[in-house]
Amino acid sequence: MIPILVLHLAMALALALFHRRLGRWAFLLGAIGAAATLLWALSIAGGVIAGSPVTEAFSWVPSLGLEIGFRIDSYGLLFLLVVAGAGLPIFLYSHRYFPASRRATIFAATMLVFAGSMVGLVTADHLLALFVFWELTTISSYLLIGYKDEDASARSAALHAALVTGAGGLAMLGGMVLLAGEAGTYVISELIANPPAATAAVNAGWALVLLGAVTKSALFPFHAWLPGAMAAPTPASAFLHSATMVKAGIFLVGRVGVAAADSVDWWQPVVLALGGVTMVLGGWRALRQYDLKLLLAYGTVSQLGFIFLLMGSGIPELVFGGIALLLSHALFKATMFMVVGAIDHQAGTRDLRRLSGLRRSMPGVFRVAVAAGLSMAAIPLSFGFAAKEAAFVALVDENVWWVAAAAAASTLTVAYTARFLIGAFGSHDPGVEPALGSALSVRNTLLSAPSSLALVTVAFGLVPTALFPLVNGATEAVTGLSKAGKLVVWPGWVAALAWSLASLAMGSALAWRSDLMSRAGDRVAVVAKRLPDAEDVFRRSIPGLIRFADRSSSLLQNGSLPAYLAIILIVAVVGPTVAVLAEGPTLSVPESGSLLEWMLGILIIAFAVSLAFVRRRFAVVILLGGVGYGIAAVYAVFGGPDLTLTQLLVETLVITLFALVLRHLPATFDRPATARLPRLAVALAVGAFVFGAGLVVNAARQPSAVAATYLEQAVPEAAGSNVVNVILVDFRAFDTFGEITVLVAAVLGAAGLVVPVIRKARSRA
């Protein structure tokens, strides 16, 4: 497990570093990664399905008991197979799709990082590790969508996807922390085995986790980022935005569904509602697209909604159907995307209105598209049919409304599949100029990857039982129930079959009268325009957010030094004051001091008071120095030679540095033009606060255990009799190390600020 992750990372790094040498092999390296994962997954498959998960742990911070564990049960194995099984043909396909270039190499490296993160995501057994891999997929998705970075729309689509899934990921992290806090463990398998009772924190935790899953899997109302993500090159769309990444949310709800549905009773209805709305909405929108890729994207939204509903429900029978559908979807959708890529690559367009008669010019692509399309539309004898039947059988047993909604979505699916196939490959009426009917024959290499996937689809369509152990094992791993469903070529004459056939018939009718359909659609669209569109909502909310950020930061970060000081001082005064008053303060007035102490006190006060009346800057610095030296003298009187020494030296240095700065400033202060009374008030408040704090602190003084230990241990432990120094360089040396680092940063910062200003002034002089 860990070697696989390291392999992905190492190859991605190698690509980034040696892109000149490795450029031509970039995607083949990716294919090696995917093949290694696939072989390894297959090698452990037997044992895992038989019921003994593979676990691996990596001890991260042993002293804190932080262990990052990986655990591959049948459920994780299934996803692992999907990731590697989709990844291998897609990497091979990309090898021919992209001309060798530096950017393509970086693209390959990013795909590798993504593939590795996905492998980690589906096998991690620690919530935080899951989160890290989750966010890595978000980041790589951002980079892949924004591949054409000279294109503003690609950049904004990438940002949209990253913001939505990133925000969802953060919400999920919050939810995980809440859940782990209540359950007392971050280990996923333990959390699921003993889901926490439904306290307020647990409710919030599950809601946030669900939010993360919903955004990642592009469910309503966050679905709009997925069609936007089609700005990515087609291999990325095939890999991330249909087969794997968008399944991460589904993976998560499938994993926690049973526990969550046990834990909180709103989980199931909410998951069903979200999934249901998404699957119908996505199907409808797919039917209205002209861009083949967008059509597939909305189709993916619809399918994701359906699978989400099934797998998040926590009902074993539904989960079984969901897992079967997920497999079939990964197979046919990745194939379909590669088909679109081939069309786009050869014909130069993906617009249905400009494509015509590709059946003749691209017969190979046509055959592959039909094979995948049959599965997509769930025609009998296809794998999609077997999977959908499994889902329908389960739904019929649960609730007639759910199955009706699923049938509606299936109807739309059949219709948009027909729209895709007929639109791209059929011959249109002669009015439409078949722009690129003479497309070159597709190179075999661009066809071999999708056709191998299509072959797998067809094979499993004929022998779906071959996948039963895997699907059954995965279902059992998350629900505990074996044989929750069946995968068969022909279900027999059951109610579910009637629903299936009905949706097939209605879908075909819709496709047949597509003209009527589109007119009806236009009418709906007129009405729908009045409703907020998810994409518009997003687009409008971003400037609003930026405006809010602008306003709040111009209010707080207004560049006025007095305002900053006032905020800092007021917070410093009000916070502790409130805390002390709430406790009921005990004040203790110290005993009267010696004559020397009185004299020093009067001297310091005299310096401080005169400070307020002096207008010359230089005099202010000198008086401030006077206060500092006075305090050094106080330290000396109370017997702190180290403090005295340091205070004197610091004071001296500071006065000199001040003097250097003053050369660049006017000789006197301006009389403050505004807000003199508030300034006075803040100053008096700080003075009173410090005075009061002195009395309170004096009352609270007691010998601390730490101080006693330090005094005792200084000589035996650290071999030094100057306790102050021993604390600095031994007991609290780590703090000192931090402080000198800060000191260096401060000096570099100050020099960086000051030097350019002075140089500019000099060049003007």
Place this chain on the structure above:
Amino acid sequence: MKTTRQSTILEAGVVTVAGPLMVFSIYLLFAGHNQPGGGFSGGLVAGVSVVLIWIAGGTATLRRVLPVRSTVLMGSGLVVAAITGFAALLPGLEFLESGYIETSLPLFGEVKVVSALFFDIGVYLVVIGMALGLVKALGEEEAPAEVER
């Protein structure tokens, strides 16, 4: 007539004082573990000496007397401190935990060498670097160094 703006008396005074100040700063650094002093105050004393040199001779003299960049001083200080910290891992101690050896050196007799001293040397270097960096940055001349008197 063009001259530097500094006075000869000041220059002579600083030459007399700056050297002993540097020696004193090193004394503070080494004495710090058992008596008042330490890397921080030692560094500050050296920093004061740096300021004095700058007042007497300006940036040019400072460059001649201390021909190091402040960033090099600060950086090596951090490195020395870090190495001290990690060196503690070798004999199985924790990061920055200190150990000591007792040995006799010619002239000094019996001495206890505490590993924390090296950490303190790091602090010392950082503090001198700070003083040097700030003086150089803030003391940069607005007008060319030589002015008409």
